[in-house]
Amino acid sequence: MFGLKKKRYSFTYRGAKRFVLGVFGVVIVMMVGGGCYALSQEEARHLLARTGFSPPRLTELETIVPLTRGEAVDFLLNKSNLSPKTPAPAWVGELPPAYKVRKKWSSIERQAFNMQNRQRLRELQSWWVTELLSTTSPLTENLVLFWHNHFTSSFQRVKWVPYLYHQNILLRQHALGDFKRLLREIVTDPAMLFFLDGRRNHAKQPNENFAREFFELFTLGEGNGYTEKDIREASRAFSGWVMRPDNVKAIFKPRRHDNGLKTILGNTGNFSTNDVVSLVLEHPRVSVHIAEKFFVSYIGGKMDRAEIERLARLFRQSNYNIRTLFRAILLSNAFWDRARRGVIIKTPSDMTIGVARLVQWRGNTTFLVNKMKSMGQEFFRPPNVKGWQGGTAWITATSLSARNRFTARLLRDLGKVGEREADGTMMMTSMKTNALLEKAMGSDMDINGLISIMLAVQPVQKFLEQAVPPTAKISALMQDPAFQMK
């Protein structure tokens, strides 16, 4: 099936009609005036790499290659899940110790508590990595990672790890859902209340930390349609929320809430927390800001203002339905533009999880957590409230050498299943179960076949033909700068 040439066709949005097709029970957009052709292998790889991990597994490719763009996109969207398959760590339901208990702790007790927190953070990071490795819907995880970078919170300020778990669950529930709901929930999310000091914000002395980032990062975008005064007034409307040790949810204390008149974004009233969310959603800039962020993460390359405006409008018209926005992105001409393939730099999680899934990694997940960290991404610990900067910032001298060392190490162990490393970690990568590697080992896939699955753009180095054993070819491709792209 590989190497088949598919006819090119043009997309037009005029007169798009919807049909329900029985085969997958999904809705497919058929383009009148354009054909309805199966994906090329490059297109299938592109879709999987951008919405999941790359290189994709051969089975994943084979599943979507016979489908049209619309069918493939809906197939992936319909496979998304709301809750993780990996069992949560045992402690996620625990409540934090009360202040009056903590106050009496000795320094040893306090140290033990801090140590337990750090241990739990590692367990939570491993939990997510386990889910990433085993998920049947890479697309879901990709979106949760997107939101973790948008509505982010860090262990740096949230020293009760179960809150970070609950925030992750919240992001999952709404990852493809209603942005309005997600925004409302995040305003009083316990981890967020800790991270941006919302729990300390009360009528007498408002804390502006959350309100500022609410406008600047979460909704309108920096400098867009709000003033310093809006920040101050919105903090007053956000006041009154606290965390209590007997409840996992935030509690509203009317006495801490500022009941006075506030003027926010040109409206005056006795606004509540919820009112601020409603007021900001009236502003079209919110949809533009979110569409922009999706554009950068999923389409990449030069910003197309007209396209962003179109996507933003769709997002507004759908009443902020994330699935509608995301689907429109995956079906846009820009997404499928050949010139935009391989123009986005893989994140550290793309990199590590992609390679680990390819070689069917069975080792210690902590190893992967640490590797991602050395490449500049540690889950639940973004560098600041803006999340990870992404793009070219991922590639520094330090992180690039960490990436190259990582792929070299994972590939070195191919074929050494079950052997023990010097540091005691069990190296377990199974070749037998991996169809791609198996094909590469045999004679039915040449270097170009491998390139078309593993790389989004042509390799930069030119010694691949000399790499004789198939594992050496794979290794050379993974060390190539082109492997950093998706």
Place this chain on the structure above:
Amino acid sequence: MLFTRRQIAKFIAGTPVLLKSTPIYANESWTRIVVLVELNGGNDGLNTVIPYTDPAYPRLRPKLAVSRDKVLQLSEHLGLHPQLEKLMPLWESREMAIVLGVGYPEPNLSHFRSIDIWETATQGHRLAREGWISRLFSERRPPTMLPAEGVVLGRNEPGPLMGDGSRIVNLKRLESLKKQRQQLVNSNIIAANSDLVHVIKTQDRLNYAARKLVEKNLDKVILKNEFPGHNFGRQMELAARLVIGGSGIPVIKCSLGGVDTHAGQVYRHPKLMEKLAGGLSAFVEAIKSAGAWNKVLVMTYAEFGRRPKENASGGTDHGTAAPHFLLGGSVRGGFYGGQPPLSQLHNGNLAYRVDFREIYAAVARDWWGLRAEFIKSKPMPVIM
């Protein structure tokens, strides 16, 4: 558009092709090193250089004010935070300048925007993608035989060094250098794919820097004094090795994190001050005993200071002007700028007294001998 091998060699700086174009006289000024210390998050200036006689100070800071008897007196009105004691000998020997009330007009209170303004030296709403040092270097590039133009220790953000033109490397540990492998670049680069070009450039510069630095055996440099074991201390140790080992890299960027003290400042800030002074003083001692102190300029910077009035969480929110330090054997010690009066706050924040660009202008003109026309300010007379 495809590039030939030769064209690639040209646009990837760091290849010795460019060596011929660097005049010999220019190399002289590149023996002078700047060590940047970013106080990442916006340090509380009022509790760093303290106006201990101002009655408004304890009034604005009922919980956070440092009591008068603990302050290390610098003058009749100002004193250092007690945990900065290790910097006092430098102040007394006039090797430390304290620039008071550093800021800029129409201050922005966002971490990201404000650090952008500082690091790119742009005004108002203009955005630049190049850091101020990168822009300086585009006027006259440091010699290509140097391993790199700048090295980033600690936090990965290159800040003033950002920009595609400058050759920078990030360094956490010296051992990682030896693992770099040489890579040959093929001619199949699509120039329109700017992110891929960035990856290739980074790889190429990395190989070059690694090869050059490994030759210097920096891990064998003998340091006569101990460095603190915390992250900032380790950065300063690595900085000392880079200077003493003769790496020749003209800019070394370090950072001290965690200064964004919105809450619990009474516990957090003294520790930060201790880390800062501990790391800096160990660095100064090592550089002095290696006889390189006249060739080194250390400067702190941050996106902003913090609000004079403490908040209800026992912390301070984002503010504006703050004091900054310059240290070095060629620094003319003493006070510069002016202490913003607590009685004349603008929206609850300090009014700046001196533009940070005056410091940059001094670094450009008096330290490196560059014209730097994009820096509009006049140089502060802080360098001998």
